[in-house]
Amino acid sequence: MPLSVLEAILERSPVPPLPNLRANPSSSVTVVNLIFPPTPTGQPIHSEGFGYLIPRDKNGHVEVLGTVFDSCALGAQDEYASAESPRFTKMTMMVRLQPSSLPITQERILQHLTTHLAPPTPLPEPVYFKAHDLRDCIPAPSVGHVKRMKELAEVLRKEWDGKLAVIGAGVGGVSVGDCIEQGRRVGEGW
Ligand SMILES: Cc1cc2nc3c(=O)[nH]c(=O)nc-3n(C[C@H](O)[C@H](O)[C@H](O)COP(=O)(O)OP(=O)(O)OC[C@H]3O[C@@H](n4cnc5c(N)ncnc54)[C@H](O)[C@@H]3O)c2cc1C
Structure with missing residues (x-):
């Protein structure tokens, strides 16, 4: 999902904005x-x-x-x-x-x-x-990436009741194969 769409969704959320997806250079x-x-x-x-x-x-x-x-x-x-x-x-x-x-x-x-x-x-x-x-x-994940992504997933799971997940190369994995695997895991409920 493009970052702008995700940010628009998160803007309507009661959750304070999370900087987690902005921390890594590309x-x-x-x-x-x-x-x-x-x-x-x-x-x-x-x-x-x-x-x-x-x-x-x-x-x-x-x-x-x-x-x-x-x-x-x-x-x-x-x-x-x-x-x-x-x-x-x-x-x-x-x-x-x-x-x-x-x-x-x-x-x-x-x-x-x-x-x-x-x-x-x-x-x-x-x-x-x-x-x-x-x-x-x-994306070039920097030190602390894994922890930041766990934090993000946790907040989304809690605040969105499991209805919103963020996946993709900027989150985890390096290739199309990893993106597909992440999509499947989300679809199957982790
Ligand atoms: C040169 C190169 C070669 C590669 N070769 C391979 C390969 O051979 N095999 C392989 O498995 N993987 C390869 N990869 C990796 C693979 O392309 C990525 O892992 C995969 O595309 C990541 O998918 P994604 O959906 O996370 O991100 P992307 O495919 O990057 O999709 C993100 C989309 O969001 C859009 N976007 C971003 N920000 C915004 C915004 N603010 N507003 C609106 N839209 C936005 C982007 O334009 C893009 O369309 C290669 C990558 C590169 C760069």
């Missing part, structure tokens, strides 16, 4: 989606795998956080006319949100990929390239 990223056409030689652009992550350098800097090889991780979603059809390569790259003076360009992303993948032949021109800025999309 990180922002730019997500870059790329699709490459089959290479002229038919060689794959990268080896099989889920993708890779890049740690910060010794000065704490990092531009590209990591890349998911979607054609491997989610290959079952791709449909081809036959098993022999040449394969496209889909990737998702997560990039640290850059200042507006340094916009993400296709050229810069291809330079990064060339460094990371060291392909035997130059990367083909992508048939699809899209960069989306996602602000404050990754």
